[in-house]
Amino acid sequence: xxxxxxxxxxxxxxxxxxxxxxxxxxxxxxxxxxxxxxxxxxxxxxxxxxxxxxxxxxxxxxxxxxxxxxxxxxxxxxxxxxxxxxxxxxxxxxxxxxxxxxxxxxxxxxxxxxxxxxxxxxxxxxxxxxxxxxxxxxxxxxxxxxxxxxxxxxxxxxxxxxxxxxxxxxxxxxxxxxxxxxxxxxxxxxxxxxxxxxxxxxxxxxxxxxxxxxxxxxxxxxxxxxxxxxxxxxxxxxxxxxxxxxxxxxxxxxxxxxxxxxxxxxxxxxxxxxxxxxxxxxxxxxxxxxxxxxxxxxxxxxxxxxxxxxxxxxxxxxxxxxxxxxxxxxxxxxxxxxxxxxxxxxxxxxxxxxxxxxxxxxxxxxxxxxxxxxxxxxxxxxxxxxxxxxxxxxxxxxxxxxxxxxxxxxxxxxxxxxxxxxxxxxxxxxxxxxxxxxxxxxxxxxxxxxxxxxxxxxxxxxxxxxxxxxxxxxxxxxxxxxxxxxxxxxxxxxxxxxxxxxxxxxxxxxxxxxxxxxxxxxxxxxxxxxxxxxxxxxxxxxxxxxxxxxxxxxxxxxxxxxxxxxxxxx
Numbered sequence: 001x002x003x004x005x006x007x008x009x010x011x012x013x014x015x016x017x018x019x020x021x022x023x024x025x026x027x028x029x030x031x032x033x034x035x036x037x038x039x040x041x042x043x044x045x046x047x048x049x050x051x052x053x054x055x056x057x058x059x060x061x062x063x064x065x066x067x068x069x070x071x072x073x074x075x076x077x078x079x080x081x082x083x084x085x086x087x088x089x090x091x092x093x094x095x096x097x098x099x100x101x102x103x104x105x106x107x108x109x110x111x112x113x114x115x116x117x118x119x120x121x122x123x124x125x126x127x128x129x130x131x132x133x134x135x136x137x138x139x140x141x142x143x144x145x146x147x148x149x150x151x152x153x154x155x156x157x158x159x160x161x162x163x164x165x166x167x168x169x170x171x172x173x174x175x176x177x178x179x180x181x182x183x184x185x186x187x188x189x190x191x192x193x194x195x196x197x198x199x200x201x202x203x204x205x206x207x208x209x210x211x212x213x214x215x216x217x218x219x220x221x222x223x224x225x226x227x228x229x230x231x232x233x234x235x236x237x238x239x240x241x242x243x244x245x246x247x248x249x250x251x252x253x254x255x256x257x258x259x260x261x262x263x264x265x266x267x268x269x270x271x272x273x274x275x276x277x278x279x280x281x282x283x284x285x286x287x288x289x290x291x292x293x294x295x296x297x298x299x300x301x302x303x304x305x306x307x308x309x310x311x312x313x314x315x316x317x318x319x320x321x322x323x324x325x326x327x328x329x330x331x332x333x334x335x336x337x338x339x340x341x342x343x344x345x346x347x348x349x350x351x352x353x354x355x356x357x358x359x360x361x362x363x364x365x366x367x368x369x370x371x372x373x374x375x376x377x378x379x380x381x382x383x384x385x386x387x388x389x390x391x392x393x394x395x396x397x398x399x400x401x402x403x404x405x406x407x408x409x410x411x412x413x414x415x416x417x418x419x420x421x422x423x424x425x426x427x428x429x430x431x432x433x434x435x436x437x438x439x440x441x442x443x444x445x446x447x448x449x450x451x452x453x454x455x456x457x458x459x460x461x462x463x464x465x466x467x468x469x470x471x472x473x474x475x476x477x478x479x480x481x482x483x484x485x486x487x488x489x490x491x492x493x494x495x496x497x498x499x500x501x502x503x504x505x506x507x508x509x510x511x512x513x514x515x516x517x518x519x520x521x522x523x524x525x526x527x528x529x530x531x532x533x534x535x536x537x538x539x540x541x542x543x544x545x546x547x548x549x550x551x552x553x554x555x556x557x558x559x560x561x562x563x564x565x566x567x568x569x570x
Contacts, residue, residue, distance in 0.1 A: 048082075048091075049098050055079035056099030056130075060106030062183035064458035072183045076210035080157075081218065083137040092142075096134020100127030100164070107178035110454030115362055126173060129164045136160050141215065150215050150222040154229035156537050158207040159530035162200055166527055169427070171358045172367060176426050177459075180206050185462040191469035191491035192240045195517040198428050198470050200526040205233050247472040247489035247513030253289040253415060253441070255486070255510050256321075257478045260297075261503030262449055269299030272480070273308065279505050280315045280323065286507060288321040289415065290397050294480035295339065295422050295447040296328035302342060302349060303332045309349060317346040322397050326421065326445045336387035339364075341419035341445060343395050350399060355389025356421040358430070392430065394418050394437045415512075417441045425463050425477065428470055428524070435471040435520050440512055442467060442475040449481040457483045457500050465491040472517040474510045489513035 042048045055078040062072035079099045086092035104123035111119045140153035161180070169176035181202030184190030190202050197204075208229060215226035260275040276293055283291060302309040316323050322345045330337050339356040342349055359365050365385035398413030418434030418441070425431070425444040434442060444464055448457045457479070464477040469491030477485050482500035486508045487493055495508045 042085075049094070052079070052082055052095045052098035053102030053105075055082055056102030056127075057106035059103060059180065059183070060109075060178070062180075063107060063178065063455070064462050065455040067186070067458075067462075069184055069187055072180060072206050073209045074213055076207065077214045077217065080137055080141065080210060080214040083134040084141040084214075084218075086134075086138050086142070089135055089138060092138035093131040093135045096130040096132070096137070097127050099134065100130030103127070103130075103178075107459075108174075110451045110456045114450060118362065122174065126168050129167055133157070133160045133164060141211075141218075144219065145222065147222055147225045150219065151225040151229070152537070153215070154208055154211055154225065154232075155533050157211050158204040159533040161207045162204055162527055162530040163534065165200070165203060171427075172361065174361055175358070175423055176428070177423065179203055182463060182466050185465040185491070186493075188490075188492075189237050189241055191465065192244060193237060194466055194469040194491070195472060195519055196240045196244050197526040198432075198519045198524060199466055200428075200524055200530075204526055204530065205236065208233050244518060245515055247517075248515045250440075250512040250514045252509045252511055254287055254321075254507065255441075255476055256283050256286065256288050256291045256505055256507045257476065257484045257486070257498065258283075258291060258293050258297075258505050259478070259482060259484050259498045259502055260294075260480060262452060262481050273298060275503065277311060277315060279503075280319060283319050283505060283507070286319070288319060288507070289413075290417070290441075291316075291319060291321050291323045292443055292445065292476055292478040293323065293325045294478050294484070295326045295445040297445070297480065298325050298327045298342075299329055300327075301329045301332050302327060302344075309344070312344045313346065313348045316344055320346075322350070324395075324417070324419065324443060324445070334387070337384060338387050338389070339421050340389075341393075341395075341421060341443075343397070345398075350395070352393065352395035354393035354395070354419045354421075356386070356424065357389045357392070358424050358427065359386050359388060360423055392418070392434055392437065394434060394439050415440055417443050419443045419445065422446050423460070425460070425467060425475075428467070428519075431467040431471050431473075431475070432520055432523065435473050439473060441510065442471065442473050444475065444477045445479075446477060447480040452481055452500055457481070461485045461497065465493070470517065470519045472513055472515055472520065474512065476508070476510065486510060 042051070058078065059072060059075040061068050062070075062075060079095075083092045083095045083099070086095055101123050104126050105120065108119060108123065115122070136156060140149055140156060145153070165176065165179050168174065169179070179199050181190070181194065181199040181204075184202050184206070193202050193205065212226045212230040212233075215222050219226070258276050258279045260272050260279065263272040263275070265271070276297055280291060298308065298312075300308055302312075312323055312325060322343055325342050325344060327340045327342050328337070331340075341354040343352040344350065361367055394416050395418075397415040397417055416438050418431070418437070418439030420430060420434075420443065422445070425446070431442050442464075446460055448460055451457065461477050461479075461483040464475040464485060465487045468475040468487040468489060472489050474489050474494070475487050477483075477487075479498075482502055483497050484506065485493065485497035486495055488511050494510060495506065498504060498506050
């Protein structure tokens with residue numbers, strides 16, 4: 001038993017950093033105090049796997065609704081420490097996979113009532129993307145790494161994380177929901193970084209901070225490169241704050257959002273339209289430039305229902321502003337069901353129409369329906385696939401038939417707007433493309449009523465802040481049932497949002513801006529840089545393996561005149 005004096009001579013190390021707490025792990029000095037999680041038997045594959053899933057789920061708390069944005073900078077540390085302590089590379093890859101599964105379930109848990117077991121299956125498949133990342137963690141941080149290896153980890157691990165986010169951002173795999181950088185939607189310095197390198201740059205720097213903190217916890221000898229990495233992150237943020245171009249103010253416009261609230265039942269489409277009509281009529285005399293309805297706000301094709309088109313046209317004349325509606329119906333001029341943003345003015349539909357291009361897997365179409373069509377009987381998967389649009393559209397507000405662009409009166413006349421539908425606001429490239437095409441205002445029409453009492457509405461609304469900061473253009477997020485919100489050109493919140501319990505309207509003085517952000521100009525350059533880093537790592541590891549001398553083969557046993565190696569003579 002140690003004496004009191006010997007206890008004072010020992011530096012206490014948190015149990016996560018205690019190498020002896022991990023089976024067959026590092027052999028660094030261990031403290032004497034015991035943390036609660038010491039009771040976890042990491043030699044048990046099941047207990048270790050459960051701990052890996054819990055560690056992976058921890059970063060989800062940085063997103064809305066909890067919005068503990070500060071947690072993102074340390075939330076990966078337990079996962080990193082677990083993977084680095086893995087007894088084998090295969091176990092580290094397994095820790096990466098299970099952590100990825102936990103993360104995907106946590107950020108998509110609101111899908112469970114709709115997709116049931118499919119949520120877990122999809123999370124397990126996407127979690128495999130983190131298996132190589134877990135292997136990298138052990139490869140670079142396992143044991144007692146040299147300072148050079150720690151410095152490499154500060155570049156390689158964020159690069160590996162970006163590759164995971166890039167691959168899972170493909171629409172067919174569910175889209176870029178829950179990108180780590182999106183958790184910083186209300187942090188002004190992070191939004192400045194997003195204007196330089198998009199959400200990708202913010203994700204990379206958040207992972208770099210977590211890596212530096214993990215190194216500081218377990219490796220006193222590697223303190224210099226870890227601190228240097230953290231200082232570099234701070235310097236990058238400061239440089240972005242000081243030197244990146246800011247949007248230049250270009251006046252204001254008046255935009256109103258119409259949020260009808262939850263409507264259920266067989267005739268819910270007609271009830272919703274009547275409520276939207278009533279709410280819009282109340283906006284008369286408010287000097288508006290544009291009124292925005294949410295996704296699926298009109299349940300009938302306006303060509304086949306001229307009576308509905310006429311009622312929206314009358315509302316536009318009464319309010320004195322164009323109305324952007326969203327039609328979710330079978331088209332009369334093309335086969336299939338489309339979700340379409342349609343602009344209606346005082347003279348009727350203007351002809352500007354955007355058909356949604358990126359559809360929600362299972363929600364709007366079933367991938368490989370011939371194999372997975374049975375999902376419609378298990379959850380709330382789409383009974384019929386929606387059809388896709390083929391191009392983005394930039395619309396002109398206040399443009400009258402027979403009138404040239406810019407001939408209208410008032411600041412809102414001739415305004416160019418870029419509509420997005422539903423989870424298209426999660427894709428950085430779509431808003432960037434609309435901005436390059438001349439959009440002065442980004443519009444997202446959404447409906448999250450299926451997930452009304454979950455974290456989804458708040459998470460979805462927060463994405464508009466990141467898209468606004470990336471592009472330097474204000475963004476309006478209009479929904480049927482909340483949360484509806486507006487963000488300025490730097491990602492700052494404009495006015496008060498409409499919550500999920502509101503059936504009302506909200507008016508906003510939206511600031512416009514000009515100028516081009518570095519992200520709009522140069523695109524996804526952090527992703528390209530990450531590819532270069534990983535390529536250099538592969539080249540270095542390959543060269544090291546090539547230079548490593550081959551192990552010497554043992555010499556065969558000597559033969560004698562009267563015997564053999566197997567049966568020597570006696």
